[in-house]
Amino acid sequence: MAVVETRNLTKVFKEGELGAVNDVNLVTNEGEFLVFLGPSGSGKTTLLRMIAGLEHPTAGEILIGGRVVNDLSPRERRIAMVFQSYALYPHLTVYRNIAFPLRAQKTIKVPASGKSLGFFGRMQERRRLEKEKVQWAASLLGIGGLLHRKPRELSGGERQRVALARAIVREPSVFLLDEPLSNLDAKLRASAREELERFHRSIGTTSIYVTHDQVEAMAMGDRVVVLNQGYVRQIGTPKEVYDQPADTFVATFLGSPPMNLVEHDELIVGFRPEQFRPAAQVEGDKVSFRLRVENVEYLGSEWIVAGILTGGRMEGKKTIARMASAQSLELGQTYDFAVPERELKFFDRSSEKRVAARALQWQ
Amino acid sequence: MKPAGDAETQAKKAPPLSSSLDKPGQLRPRWKKVKSAGAATSPLLGAAMFSPAALYILLLIAVPFFLAIFYAFSDARIGSTELHFIGLENFRSIIHSPSFQKAVTNSIIFTVVAQAIVLVCSNILSIALEKPFRGRGLLRFLILLPWVAPVSLGTIGWKWILDSIYSVITWVLVWLGFANKLDPPYWLGQEGLAMASVILVHCWRLIPFATVILLAGRTAIPKEIPEAASIDGAGFWRTQFQINLPIMTPILSVAVLFGSIFTFTDIAVVYILTNGGPYDSTQTLPMLAYTQGIQGSDLAAGAAVSVCLIPVLVIIAYFMLRMAHRAEVV
Numbered sequence: 001m002a003v004v005e006t007r008n009l010t011k012v013f014k015e016g017e018l019g020a021v022n023d024v025n026l027v028t029n030e031g032e033f034l035v036f037l038g039p040s041g042s043g044k045t046t047l048l049r050m051i052a053g054l055e056h057p058t059a060g061e062i063l064i065g066g067r068v069v070n071d072l073s074p075r076e077r078r079i080a081m082v083f084q085s086y087a088l089y090p091h092l093t094v095y096r097n098i099a100f101p102l103r104a105q106k107t108i109k110v111p112a113s114g115k116s117l118g119f120f121g122r123m124q125e126r127r128r129l130e131k132e133k134v135q136w137a138a139s140l141l142g143i144g145g146l147l148h149r150k151p152r153e154l155s156g157g158e159r160q161r162v163a164l165a166r167a168i169v170r171e172p173s174v175f176l177l178d179e180p181l182s183n184l185d186a187k188l189r190a191s192a193r194e195e196l197e198r199f200h201r202s203i204g205t206t207s208i209y210v211t212h213d214q215v216e217a218m219a220m221g222d223r224v225v226v227l228n229q230g231y232v233r234q235i236g237t238p239k240e241v242y243d244q245p246a247d248t249f250v251a252t253f254l255g256s257p258p259m260n261l262v263e264h265d266e267l268i269v270g271f272r273p274e275q276f277r278p279a280a281q282v283e284g285d286k287v288s289f290r291l292r293v294e295n296v297e298y299l300g301s302e303w304i305v306a307g308i309l310t311g312g313r314m315e316g317k318k319t320i321a322r323m324a325s326a327q328s329l330e331l332g333q334t335y336d337f338a339v340p341e342r343e344l345k346f347f348d349r350s351s352e353k354r355v356a357a358r359a360l361q362w363q
Numbered sequence: 364m365k366p367a368g369d370a371e372t373q374a375k376k377a378p379p380l381s382s383s384l385d386k387p388g389q390l391r392p393r394w395k396k397v398k399s400a401g402a403a404t405s406p407l408l409g410a411a412m413f414s415p416a417a418l419y420i421l422l423l424i425a426v427p428f429f430l431a432i433f434y435a436f437s438d439a440r441i442g443s444t445e446l447h448f449i450g451l452e453n454f455r456s457i458i459h460s461p462s463f464q465k466a467v468t469n470s471i472i473f474t475v476v477a478q479a480i481v482l483v484c485s486n487i488l489s490i491a492l493e494k495p496f497r498g499r500g501l502l503r504f505l506i507l508l509p510w511v512a513p514v515s516l517g518t519i520g521w522k523w524i525l526d527s528i529y530s531v532i533t534w535v536l537v538w539l540g541f542a543n544k545l546d547p548p549y550w551l552g553q554e555g556l557a558m559a560s561v562i563l564v565h566c567w568r569l570i571p572f573a574t575v576i577l578l579a580g581r582t583a584i585p586k587e588i589p590e591a592a593s594i595d596g597a598g599f600w601r602t603q604f605q606i607n608l609p610i611m612t613p614i615l616s617v618a619v620l621f622g623s624i625f626t627f628t629d630i631a632v633v634y635i636l637t638n639g640g641p642y643d644s645t646q647t648l649p650m651l652a653y654t655q656g657i658q659g660s661d662l663a664a665g666a667a668v669s670v671c672l673i674p675v676l677v678i679i680a681y682f683m684l685r686m687a688h689r690a691e692v693v
Contacts, residue, residue: 054590075596087587091609100605105596166595 002065002078002173002206004028004051009060011046011230019058020046022230028208033200035221036210039253043230044210045178051208052081052176064174075105080167081176084183086159088151094162095147098134101170108133137169141199157188164196168203175200175207181216193219214254218242226250244345245270248352251345257304259345260319264360268347273304273322275343279336286338289314291321293329303327310334434666441660453667463668465643466651472558473647474626477565481622482615484566485573489581490603492574503578510571514631521564522636525550554644557637561645564632569625573618580614581607613687620683624676648672 005028011021021043028034036044049055051062053074061068069077080101089097102108110117110125117125138144141161151159160180167175180196181189197220200207211217217224218238226233226241226249234246245251245259251270252258259270279288291307303326309317321337329335346355435454438447457463492503509517524531527549536542550560584607592602608615630649633639639646639654646654648668656665 052594054593074590074594075598079594081591081594083587083591085585085587087585087591089588089592089606089610091612100592100597101595104592104598104601170596 003030003063004034004174004206004208005063006047006051007061007063009047009050009062010058011043011050011055012058019043019230021050021057023060024230024232026225026232026235028206029222031204031206033197033207033209033220033222035217035224036208036227037212037214037217037221037224037253038227039212041229042212042227044212044227046230047227048081048176048178048208048210051174052079053077077174078172079174079176080170080172082160082163082167082178082180084179086151086163086180086183088159088162088166090151092150093147094138094143094149094151094154095134097151097162098137098147098166098169099130101166102130102133105170107170133169134165137165140168140202141165156184157192160184160192164199172205175205177207177209179211180209181211182213196220214256218254226253228253244354246354248347251347257320257322261347262309262314262317262319263349264313266349267355267360268349268352269360270345270347271339271343273320275339276319276321276337277323277339279338282338282340285341287341287344288336288338289319290334291319291337292334293331296326296329296331298326305329431666431669434663435670437663439662439666441657441662449663453663454671457664457667457671462643462646462651466646466648466668467671469558469643469645470627470647473562473565474623477562477569477626478619478622480562480566481569481573482619484570485577485618486608488570488574489577492578493581506574507571509567510569510575514568514629515635517568518564518632518635521560521567522551525560525636527552551637552641554641557641557645561633561636564636565626565629568632569622572625573622576614576618576621577611580611583614584610616683616686620680620687623679623683627676627679628672 006024006026009021009024010019012019024047026034036047038044046055050057051064053069053072053076057070062070064077064079089100092100108126108129110122110129134147135144138147141164143158143161143165146154146158146162151162154162160183163180177196181192184192193216200220209216209220221238223235223237224241225235226246228249234241234250236244241250242254245254248261248268248270252261255272257273259272260276261268261270263269276289279286290310290312291305292310293305293307295306297304297306303323305321305323305326307319307321309315309319342357344357346357347353348355436448436450438445438449438452488506492499492506523529527547530547530550532550533542533547537544537547542548548556550556588610589602589606592606597606628649630647630653633645633647633650634653637645639650648671652665652668652672654665655661655668656663659665
């Protein structure tokens with residue numbers, strides 16, 4: 001087990017171009033499940049590949065377990081990685097796939113008591129220990145029955161488990177996962193996610209997980225690192241990044257539908273769609289709006305109401321509300337909506353960074 | 364409602380399609396006739412387009428092929444008008460001739476040794492050329508040149524390089540102190556050296572071809588797979604031998620299949636460099652077939668020698684295709 005740390009980590013692929021990763025500083029906690037979240041091109045995979053040792057940083061340092069590993073090869077970093085495509089060895093059986101890191105790193109050592117066995121005896125003993133280890137990893141993931149199969153004979157979910165078993169078998173100090181669920185269909189993804197969470201709890205290894213899916217990030221992460229254009233926008237627990245977004249990017253990237261943003265003088269004011277409700281349902285201090293309903297979507301457990309603010313200084317601004325029920329609303333009609341005042345988030349209009357809450361003149 | 368209305372007005376404007384077809388010659392568009400005329404001549408046209416290729420295969424491949432088989436069982440000779448069927452007599456006599464035995468051994472040695480060297484060298488080259496670097500395009504082009512150049516032209520060049528007096532290789536060796544100026548190696552005049560020279564030229568010719576094939580195979584491997592291997596702790600050699608090469612088996616066997624057949628059936632290199640000598644030391648089956656059949660006027664014997672090539676080539680092809688197929692199934 002180990003802590004991963006990056007100091008001013010930067011990667012520029014072509015000189016003179018924008019960096020893919022810029023000046024990233026972060027420290028994981030022991031045994032933490034850290035999620036890198038960002039849209040495509042945000043540098044999250046490049047950041048992970050630098051930690052893995054597949055990409056050499058342009059500047060900055062990477063530390064694993066307190067040791068600078070910049071110049072160490074991937075094998076010397078004692079990490080395991082699960083790729084988006086799983087990268088199983090297509091010509092090897094599941095057993096040989098899982099055993100590959102054991103043989104490559106010569107992990108399995110015959111204890112000193114086996115000296116008397118002779119060369120072939122020791123080889124047999126090594127194979128026996130290897131088999132035990134592979135079966136342990138396979139049973140941990142419930143693929144004990146697939147060991148003789150080739151990767152192409154497996155379903156997507158089974159392949160993912162083989163990739164996980166291959167990663168876990170050498171008991172790495174850090175686990176790196178690059179969008180391991182994105183190749184699964186939606187139904188399988190939910191169950192695989194749950195399994196992955198259980199898996200992490202049972203092994204407790206520090207893990208870094210890359211995804212562009214905010215649901216995965218919120219559900220799985222102990223903490224979430226939100227990245228955009230190679231910059232870290234915010235690091236925090238799922239609750240922190242959702243409730244106290246550091247800037248407008250984080251505010252709109254997390255949450256579906258995203259946070260409503262309306263401009264107010266030198267500020268941008270944001271509020272979550274689920275906090276934007278008919279005025280009668282909102283108690284305490286509130287800010288009221290007039291909303292002309294343009295579109296209503298029924299999603300089973302909730303309704304998404306899209307409309308345009310009318311009257312006052314917010315005239316013509318598109319906003320979205322998420323409601324438990326919107327049956328009484330009619331298209332084209334205007335209703336009184338409101339947001340509790342404590343749910344308003346304020347951002348500076350030029351820097352787009354969040355600023356302290358303040359009282360505003362709304363009418 | 365709107366799109367349906369549009370469809371109705373359209374239907375009123377234009378007469379229904381079926382009615383225009385019901386009255387022949389009246390409303391039928393002109394191109395219909397042209398098309399039906401085209402349909403009538405198209406079998407002929409197709410045959411005409413196809414015939415050059417068919418003729419080429421028939422006259423230049425099929426006829427000589429069956430003629431060779433026919434001659435192999437006869438006593439055909441250049442200048443003789445008579446022809447008798449003599450069964451397996453030709454085969455019996457060539458199998459017992461020392462020069463045929465020598466030619467079989469040489470052909471096998473040439474093919475196996477040249478292919479082994481080609482495989483190793485083209486693998487090294489394909490690894491070197493895989494990652495992008497400055498001037499890679501130019502280097503790839505230069506490496507491909509020996510394959511593009513006509514065999515005879517390249518081989519004549521090599522004949523000069525290996526010349527007994529003007530050999531640049533000898534000059535370099537003398538300059539480096541590895542060879543005696545007064546007793547230089549006769550590259551094409553000594554048995555072992557002549558064989559090595561022929562193998563060298565074969566390799567020079569085939570390495571570019573194999574490199575291009577292997578390069579294609581190597582770039583087809585998803586880059587995550589060697590990356591996963593490096594994270595799993597595999598070094599360069601393990602990644603090459605346990606991951607990349609096994610994945611490339613199908614394409615590798617294609618390169619070996621083509622290379623073997625090119626080497627085994629080649630006559631140009633031996634003909635230009637050594638003419639089979641000295642003392643039959645570089646005699647190969649195609650060369651022997653030519654020497655006996657054309658130069659020696661014994662058409663039947665030459666045909667029998669070349670017919671002996673067929674089973675060998677069929678066996679090579681069978682095993683290579685089976686290997687490729689098995690690797691695909693894996």
